[in-house]
Amino acid sequence: MIQRVAVIGLGLLGGSVGLAIREHAPGIHTSGFDRDPDVRARAKDRGLVHAVCDRIEDAVANADLVILCVPVGAMEAAARAMAPALPDHAIISDVGSSKQSVAEALLAALPNHTIIPAHPVAGTEQSGPEAGFASLFTNRWCIITPAKDADQQAVEALSAFWTQLGARVEIMDAEHHDLVLAVTSHIPHLIAFTIVGTASDLEDVTRSEVIKYSAGGFRDFTRIAASDPVMWRDVFLSNKSAVLEMLGRFSEDLTALQRAIRSGDGDTLHDLFSRTRAIRRQVIEEGQDDDRPDFGREDHS
């Protein structure tokens, strides 16, 4: 049974894990560490975990479960730093957006521990210790990607833990996870970062015009493109092959639409635009988005 959880990294995800435990699993004791002393102080102020520790070793010393909530590229160093103090029985997990590279990094750092990588598919554009909230995982999917020879009891304990925090759990192999998330998360972010960059660098349209008229669609991309730069740099570098594969397919499709526009082929455009509407309905039926217009930005009633 998981009775003590250590949260390493006290930003949006780490903070939300701490707060969700406090709300949904009040019997669990939480400790936490962040390498930034300022973040530790703010985490203490908000009470993100019961005990904010100044040393990573102290945070993990009695943990049944350690959840790494640091950027993917920082996982291995954090795992190495905690290694000497880690109880033998502790389960090591994480919340990273790419799973093959994290599994390799954690295995390299902690070859004798039980490593069960996981990825709660949830987040906002905010980051830092003020950004977390207890309901971040409610009704969201948490994908657990155990290795083939993983300890089944540990997988079940981690599944039960995430279910307790309000998430729905799916088990998937890491390679498939990385392909799925390249489509549903990484490419959308890459595209949003790109178009926001493109729009802010034009010479014939000013940045102030781009901002003023952003309600035509652009503003939605600015939200995604406001996500944490370090986290996303690491995601793209760590899930390189799936991202490049999916980017290739996207670019092919975009080229086909470009050709349709150039040749005035309205039927091709209309056919695609009709199909994409149906996907939206399914996203809402699945409970993965708000069905109010504009995400309920304003009260439209």
Add this chain to the structure above:
Amino acid sequence: MIQRVAVIGLGLLGGSVGLAIREHAPGIHTSGFDRDPDVRARAKDRGLVHAVCDRIEDAVANADLVILCVPVGAMEAAARAMAPALPDHAIISDVGSSKQSVAEALLAALPNHTIIPAHPVAGTEQSGPEAGFASLFTNRWCIITPAKDADQQAVEALSAFWTQLGARVEIMDAEHHDLVLAVTSHIPHLIAFTIVGTASDLEDVTRSEVIKYSAGGFRDFTRIAASDPVMWRDVFLSNKSAVLEMLGRFSEDLTALQRAIRSGDGDTLHDLFSRTRAIRRQVIEEGQDDDRPDFGREDHS
């Protein structure tokens, strides 16, 4: 003075114009027409305008201002249909998303009338007569694109009208409008339509997976990609050169990022991702989006 307004096309935009007049300018009488009898019946039920007419001629017969709220590709036919009944003094305007082509179409249909094209930069992914609401234009920009020799009094009357509905008004030439909107609206929509199409056609990731894990970013694109297919087909066909120009720049930037990912150039990624955050802050400062995380989809407090 504008005392009688005819709204042609009673979908999201036309319905919102009618409801906004009712709320913000209750002294103005509104008539309306839609070529779909079912839409007319539903518009009557919701009271989108004071008088829903079965013939376009009846809707415009006494109008001081006619606002065409039909897809850009349908503007010319609608203008021709109303021509015989149009009062000489009536101002003809519209809400279309591309302005050069609309100006040409309206001028071809109504060579002897006062034509002042306009574009309120506002909308949602919903369409049809149930989708409109009175506050759609509140704090949004309405871009008016008069020809160089336009009647200045008519421009002022139309500006005052949109200001009364809660919008902020900007005067711009049509060519520049089309370039600005290509960046802030048309390309974001094209990209969203494309990625939603790409994601739903993969063989190695199922559509059900795409939908389940859409909270990682994809769901935002599905919202935009749920917009009206006919409207958007017409936008791309009517603003072809600006769209292709901006699409070329976007593709160049995407290729540069692709190369950075392939070569593991984290600094290039981090630099871009840091710059795009600043744009988001400016969009919020400008009052063009909600500063709550996730657009305030849920209560995160």
